[in-house]
Amino acid sequence: MQVKTEGLIIREQTVGESDRLVTVLTRDEGVLRAFARKAKKINDSKNSSTQLLCYSRLNVYKGRDKYIINDAFPIEVFFDLRKEISRLSLGQYFCEIAAELVPEGVDSSEYLRTVLNALHFLSKELKTESVLKPLVEMRLLSLAGFMPNVICCGNCGKYADE
Numbered sequence: 001m002q003v004k005t006e007g008l009i010i011r012e013q014t015v016g017e018s019d020r021l022v023t024v025l026t027r028d029e030g031v032l033r034a035f036a037r038k039a040k041k042i043n044d045s046k047n048s049s050t051q052l053l054c055y056s057r058l059n060v061y062k063g064r065d066k067y068i069i070n071d072a073f074p075i076e077v078f079f080d081l082r083k084e085i086s087r088l089s090l091g092q093y094f095c096e097i098a099a100e101l102v103p104e105g106v107d108s109s110e111y112l113r114t115v116l117n118a119l120h121f122l123s124k125e126l127k128t129e130s131v132l133k134p135l136v137e138m139r140l141l142s143l144a145g146f147m148p149n150v151i152c153c154g155n156c157g158k159y160a161d162e
């Protein structure tokens with residue numbers, strides 16, 4: 001079955017000489033792991049669009065037990081993150097959080113939007129890293145259902161004490 005979706009490459013791993021196993025945060029399928037055959041070859045169209053931190057339009061074949069990326073076209077590469085190691089590591093941290101929190105096979109457009117906005121703010125230096133990190137962490141955790149009770153005391157239920 002062919003699936004057309006958009007997704008952010010949040011992990012990549014080389015398999016063999018020219019293949020790549022990628023973990024993709026997709027808009028409508030959640031997090032999925034897919035093989036991109038011959039993606040490490042320079043003249044292949046999947047080379048740039050299946051790299052880490054690349055937002056791509058993907059044509060994925062869904063088999064019984066694995067996914068295979070047939071075609072991939074880059075939408076946004078976030079290349080500016082590679083200019084500074086602190087921004088790159090924070091972008092990778094956001095991807096790791098998303099890989100752990102986002103379930104498979106569900107609509108994950110809010111997760112994807114949050115991570116893409118964070119990567120955009122990082123790459124264009126629109127927000128500082130110290131502001132962006134807790135915002136993204138809290139937003140992803142609240143989307144996953146781990147929102148802490150910040151309105152009142154969790155033990156006694158009081159809003160404020162004299």
